[in-house]
Amino acid sequence: MENDNRHIVLKTNDLEIGYTSKKSIKTITKDVNITLEKGAFICLLGQNGIGKSTLLRTLTKVQPQINGDVFINDENLNSISQNELSKKISLVLTERLPESNLTVLEIIALGRQPYTNWIGKLTEVDIKKIESAITSTNIKHLKHLKHYELSDGQLQKVLIARALAQDTDIIILDEPTAHLDVQHTMETFQLLKNLTEIHHKTILISTHEINLAIETSDTLLLMTNEGLFTGKPLDLIENGDIKNLFTSNTIEFNNSKKRFVLKN
Amino acid sequence: MIQQKSYRNTFILLSIVLISVWFLNITLGSIHIPFEDVFTAVFNGEVSKDSWKTIIQDYRIPKAITAVLVGSGLSISGLLMQTLFRNPLAGPFVLGISSGASLGVALLILGSSLIGGISAIAFSSFGMAIAASLGAFLVLSAVLIAANKVRNTMSILIIGLMFGSLTSAIISVLAYFSSAEQLQQFIFWGFGSLGNLSWNELLIFTIIFLIGISLLAFIIKPLNSMLLGENYAKSLGINIKQTRNLVLIITSILTGAITAFSGPIAFVGLAVPHLTKLLFNTSNHKVLLPAVTITGAILMLIADIISQLPTLEYTLPINAITSLFGAPIVIWLLVRKRKIFI
Numbered sequence: 360m361e362n363d364n365r366h367i368v369l370k371t372n373d374l375e376i377g378y379t380s381k382k383s384i385k386t387i388t389k390d391v392n393i394t395l396e397k398g399a400f401i402c403l404l405g406q407n408g409i410g411k412s413t414l415l416r417t418l419t420k421v422q423p424q425i426n427g428d429v430f431i432n433d434e435n436l437n438s439i440s441q442n443e444l445s446k447k448i449s450l451v452l453t454e455r456l457p458e459s460n461l462t463v464l465e466i467i468a469l470g471r472q473p474y475t476n477w478i479g480k481l482t483e484v485d486i487k488k489i490e491s492a493i494t495s496t497n498i499k500h501l502k503h504l505k506h507y508e509l510s511d512g513q514l515q516k517v518l519i520a521r522a523l524a525q526d527t528d529i530i531i532l533d534e535p536t537a538h539l540d541v542q543h544t545m546e547t548f549q550l551l552k553n554l555t556e557i558h559h560k561t562i563l564i565s566t567h568e569i570n571l572a573i574e575t576s577d578t579l580l581l582m583t584n585e586g587l588f589t590g591k592p593l594d595l596i597e598n599g600d601i602k603n604l605f606t607s608n609t610i611e612f613n614n615s616k617k618r619f620v621l622k623n
Numbered sequence: 624m625i626q627q628k629s630y631r632n633t634f635i636l637l638s639i640v641l642i643s644v645w646f647l648n649i650t651l652g653s654i655h656i657p658f659e660d661v662f663t664a665v666f667n668g669e670v671s672k673d674s675w676k677t678i679i680q681d682y683r684i685p686k687a688i689t690a691v692l693v694g695s696g697l698s699i700s701g702l703l704m705q706t707l708f709r710n711p712l713a714g715p716f717v718l719g720i721s722s723g724a725s726l727g728v729a730l731l732i733l734g735s736s737l738i739g740g741i742s743a744i745a746f747s748s749f750g751m752a753i754a755a756s757l758g759a760f761l762v763l764s765a766v767l768i769a770a771n772k773v774r775n776t777m778s779i780l781i782i783g784l785m786f787g788s789l790t791s792a793i794i795s796v797l798a799y800f801s802s803a804e805q806l807q808q809f810i811f812w813g814f815g816s817l818g819n820l821s822w823n824e825l826l827i828f829t830i831i832f833l834i835g836i837s838l839l840a841f842i843i844k845p846l847n848s849m850l851l852g853e854n855y856a857k858s859l860g861i862n863i864k865q866t867r868n869l870v871l872i873i874t875s876i877l878t879g880a881i882t883a884f885s886g887p888i889a890f891v892g893l894a895v896p897h898l899t900k901l902l903f904n905t906s907n908h909k910v911l912l913p914a915v916t917i918t919g920a921i922l923m924l925i926a927d928i929i930s931q932l933p934t935l936e937y938t939l940p941i942n943a944i945t946s947l948f949g950a951p952i953v954i955w956l957l958v959r960k961r962k963i964f965i
Contacts, residue, residue, distance in 0.1 A: 419858065421854070421857070440860075441857065441860050441861075441862060442860035443860075444860070445858060445859050445860030446860075448858070449858065450854070450855065450858040452852075452854055452855065454852060454854065456850075456851055456852060456855075457709040457850065457851075457852055459850045459906040460900060460904060460905050460906035461850055461851075461906050461907075465906075465907065466851070469847060469848055469850075469851060469855075469859065470859070472844060472847075472848050472859045472860065472861070473859055473860045475844070477840065477841075477843075477844060478840075478843055478844060478909060479843065479844040479847060479909065525859070
């Protein structure tokens with residue numbers, strides 16, 4: 360076994376996620392036990408409204424968990440400050456950037472903020488990281504464009520480059536291909552897969568691209584009404600867990616085609 | 624931020640313009656004074672007429688310095704508000720500062736008829752400055768308390784606007800019960816004025832201004848990451864609540880002091896950041912903050928020159944001039960470039 364590579368960067372322990380208000384606690388899912396290994400490409404699948412975003416928000420400390428623990432490199436998430444966390448996890452969100460005059464280069468450079476001084480001065484190291492992020496995502500030609508001049512596909516690459524420049528072990532992307540066409544969707548999966556292989560990043564994405572997820576991911580996380588299933592894509596197909604993803608009467612999972620098809 | 628084009632030449636040019644406009648401002652006025660005399664008076668030399676020296680040193684220089692502080696302070700506040708609310712329409716007065724100050728002054732001038740027996744001292748410019756500060760401070764505290772209860776930054780914008788409506792309603796009620804004379808005095812305060820400050824008042828003004836400016840050092844970096852939106856800023860390790868509070872505090876210090884000493888001066892805070900962004904074509908606060916400071920000062924000095932109308936003996940209300948000449952410029956720039964950013 361390749362024990363050396365099996366470094367666990369993120370782990371949850373009986374995590375219960377949901378929303379708390381003064382009056383009530385609304386649990387979305389409990390008993391979430393996941394382990395993310397270094398260099399793995401993990402896809403989080405689930406129906407709309409099942410709580411994918413809530414899980415991602417909890418893992419990134421945007422919202423507090425109800426019960427259980429999240430560990431990042433064996434350190435409890437609750438004891439990590441926001442500033443330290445920004446050196447461990449970077450994000451690519453679905454929300455649109457506010458319209459500003461920022462150039463591509465400036466957006467990517469903002470990824471270095473956790474490391475820069477009070478006024479945000481970039482050092483040699485920072486500039487090297489930025490250049491390498493640009494090279495890895497292959498966007499050299501976009502460098503000097505303003506962000507509003509970019510297409511959705513280009514912008515997504517820029518935001519991934521920004522996350523790379525942040526130089527974190529873990530990158531979490533919330534539906535990174537939501538606005539993209541087939542070509543850009545596939546390219547994005549390819550790019551993310553490459554980043555895990557070449558740069559040994561641990562990348563967790565939520566997505567609705569089931570087929571691509573089965574094809575490319577190392578691990579699938581299935582959020583279903585029956586609870587959370589996790590495993591290698593082929594294992595989940597073989598043991599039938601993947602069928603829990605949808606409980607509709609109109610579609611079913613076809614094992615030989617490895618995808619959901621309409622029932623006859 | 625990286626391999627950035629140098630803005631040095633633009634800054635040098637703007638500084639030269641600022642100094643020239645400043646001298647032009649104190650040269651022009653209802654009484655004609657030759658430029659050589661103006662120049663020597665500034666450096667406390669021998670001037671042909673003693674009265675000229677008094678006019679320059681005790682009237683025109685304080686007024687020109689006030690113009691610089693007012694223009695810079697309002698522009699900085701406007702830039703901060705636009706970035707915080709990610710809304711190009713935000714200005715320094717959206718937090719209800721101006722309406723709070725108006726309420727303070729309205730209570731002093733208009734409310735005196737209801738209470739009666741307030742001495743004449745209360746109506747001096749200093750008394751009005753105190754009333755304006757208190758009013759601004761009270762309304763702003765209310766907005767800040769409400770702001771800390773809501774998580775959404777946009778809600779703060781609306782809360783500020785609501786407080787604005789509330790105070791103007793109170794002012795309307797007060798105005799309804801006031802005499803024509805009192806109303807006139809209140810309206811005159813609303814015109815804004817740069818010229819009523821003594822050297823002592825100016826000193827206080829400058830100190831408050833510098834305190835506000837020095838706090839900017841803490842927020843340049845957070846402001847830049849706010850350009851990506853609050854969630855990204857947070858993921859970059861920025862403490863959103865602390866940044867938000869600092870921005871609100873700086874704005875209230877600057878705008879509060881300006882309104883207290885010069886009245887509610889409209890338009891500058893909204894427009895100068897846009898003019899500056901068009902000029903510099905960047906959103907980086909490291910460049911924009913010093914840039915709006917200079918541009919705001921220049922614009923205010925020019926507005927003051929126009930308001931004095933060198934050949935006439937009238938001085939037009941500064942508040943009208945800023946909008947009258949500023950608004951068409953902004954419209955023209957936007958029509959030409961068609962896009963407007965935070």
